[in-house]
Amino acid sequence: MRISDLADDAELNIRLRVTGGEGRLARPITWCAPTEHMDPTPFLSVNALVLTNGMGLNVKDYRIWDAYVERLVAVPVSGLAFGLGAAHRELPPGLIQACEAHGLPLLELPPEVPFVLIMRHVEQAIAAERYEELRRGWELADECTRLAADGHSLAEVLERVADAVNARVAVIDHNAFELVSAGAARAGTTRTTLRLPSGESEQFRLAIEGIGSNIVLQPILGPVAAVIAMQLSYTLGSHSPLHSREAARFMEALYEDRGEPSAPLRRFARESGFDPDGDWGAVLIASSEEVAPAKLRAVAWRARVGLQAGFTTVRFMEEAGLTTLLLQHRHGPGLLEATRGFFTDAPELSVAVAESLSLNELPLALQLARRHIGGPGVHRAPPADLAGIVQGLPSPGLVAMCQRLLAPLSSDGGSALRDTFDAYLRHSGNSAKICEELFIHRNTLSYRLRKIEELLKLDLSDGEVRATCMLALGIVAASR
Numbered sequence: 001m002r003i004s005d006l007a008d009d010a011e012l013n014i015r016l017r018v019t020g021g022e023g024r025l026a027r028p029i030t031w032c033a034p035t036e037h038m039d040p041t042p043f044l045s046v047n048a049l050v051l052t053n054g055m056g057l058n059v060k061d062y063r064i065w066d067a068y069v070e071r072l073v074a075v076p077v078s079g080l081a082f083g084l085g086a087a088h089r090e091l092p093p094g095l096i097q098a099c100e101a102h103g104l105p106l107l108e109l110p111p112e113v114p115f116v117l118i119m120r121h122v123e124q125a126i127a128a129e130r131y132e133e134l135r136r137g138w139e140l141a142d143e144c145t146r147l148a149a150d151g152h153s154l155a156e157v158l159e160r161v162a163d164a165v166n167a168r169v170a171v172i173d174h175n176a177f178e179l180v181s182a183g184a185a186r187a188g189t190t191r192t193t194l195r196l197p198s199g200e201s202e203q204f205r206l207a208i209e210g211i212g213s214n215i216v217l218q219p220i221l222g223p224v225a226a227v228i229a230m231q232l233s234y235t236l237g238s239h240s241p242l243h244s245r246e247a248a249r250f251m252e253a254l255y256e257d258r259g260e261p262s263a264p265l266r267r268f269a270r271e272s273g274f275d276p277d278g279d280w281g282a283v284l285i286a287s288s289e290e291v292a293p294a295k296l297r298a299v300a301w302r303a304r305v306g307l308q309a310g311f312t313t314v315r316f317m318e319e320a321g322l323t324t325l326l327l328q329h330r331h332g333p334g335l336l337e338a339t340r341g342f343f344t345d346a347p348e349l350s351v352a353v354a355e356s357l358s359l360n361e362l363p364l365a366l367q368l369a370r371r372h373i374g375g376p377g378v379h380r381a382p383p384a385d386l387a388g389i390v391q392g393l394p395s396p397g398l399v400a401m402c403q404r405l406l407a408p409l410s411s412d413g414g415s416a417l418r419d420t421f422d423a424y425l426r427h428s429g430n431s432a433k434i435c436e437e438l439f440i441h442r443n444t445l446s447y448r449l450r451k452i453e454e455l456l457k458l459d460l461s462d463g464e465v466r467a468t469c470m471l472a473l474g475i476v477a478a479s480r
Contacts, residue, residue, distance in 0.1 A: 001125040003079045021103025032119040047078045053086035065094035085111030133219035141223035158182035168209040185210025196229040246271040247315035257363035280356040281327040281335045286373045303342040354381040399479040402472035408455035420448045425470040
């Protein structure tokens with residue numbers, strides 16, 4: 001219900017004397033406020049239609065009328081309806097002048113039009129509008145529910161919502177970071193937020209920018225907010241459309257691969273939307289037991305959505321406490337620089353960033369990044385480590401050779417000698433660390449090392465021998 005609706009209704013016989021400032025006739029009316037106070041502002045609220053006979057303002061001084069109108073505009077009210085007959089036979093010139101000066105719409109009510117008629121008319125019109133808004137809201141929620149049920153993404157659902165309200169809508173987290181948005185702010189830049197029913201662990205809101213009227217916000221968007229919250233929860237979970245069966249199968253195959261991509265691995269890459277011959281980026285996000293799974297999912301999803309601004313193809317896979325992102329087709333800043341900004345409010349998470357020039361490198365690069373997950377913060381995974389080099393040597397003959405080299409250490413059927421040898425090589429012969437790890441005495445360590453030299457017929461003081469044995473242990477472990 002707007003001022004223009006009252007002026008255009010021929011049955012009411014209302015005369016519009018002052019149109020007010022630009023857009024004032026389109027201002028909504030929220031309720032009618034009959035009053036004869038010289039200063040009614042303590043009893044008014046935004047967009048009220050003031051009804052008065054001017055009984056307390058039977059004056060000719062323009063300054064009094066100007067102050068009266070100025071107070072109404074400060075509320076601001078939607079307009080002023082002045083009834084003739086009770087105290088004034090015609091509109092006071094000072095009132096007309098003041099309304100023109102302050103841009104306040106002024107309606108003239110003839111004596112035969114009582115206030116109760118105007119009030120009843122406005123209330124009925126507002127009730128009809130509210131009913132229509134509620135109907136539109138539930139129809140929009142029903143349509144968005146069908147979209148979500150048919151597998152459409154959250155972004156596509158938001159596009160439909162943006163079209164319905166003719167504004168820009170976005171889902172934002174508790175730090176006002178936009179996770180996904182749709183539409184454009186056509187009616188201005190005013191921003192309003194509506195809380196999504198997303199639980200207490202993660203607070204999400206629906207931000208609306210450029211909406212034409214705050215009145216339609218709750219009736220129209222209230223029902224669909226629940227749909228958006230449900231799909232947001234679905235998207236944050238492991239059944240997100242980005243978490244496709246093809247992407248999960250591809251990443252699981254990458255983690256199981258030992259550095260020699262097979263034809264199925266290349267096929268899996270294509271089925272997931274990747275170019276098998278392109279460059280690759282990877283971001284591994286891990287959390288400790290103290291971090292709520294909901295927070296890890298929210299931050300990881302925020303990173304996924306944000307990285308799409310710099311990478312055309314983004315896929316992910318979730319495990320307990322770990323999310324792996326794979327990216328291709330860069331058209332923005334470097335991966336490490338692009339990644340840091342998404343974790344400033346989650347410093348407790350451990351994030352490893354890796355890049356590969358080919359699919360041949362990718363399995364080993366992922367496994368290397370996974371081994372270097374641990375400390376908090378965003379880190380670049382090293383280009384290679386000993387375990388990665390060993391995992392890149394899958395020759396069956398080399399594995400058999402290493403197994404034969406180390407076989408004497410298991411001649412007694414136990415693993416004590418092999419465990420001792422492994423600890424000795426990893427700790428570079430540091431007796432204190434070896435004994436602490438194995439819970440043995442120095443004398444026991446000395447005895448076992450002599451026994452190892454006798455069984456392997458090797459001199460452990462030779463650095464090349466130690467390096468060879470360390471590689472052999474790694475190759476045998478990688479082949480299991």
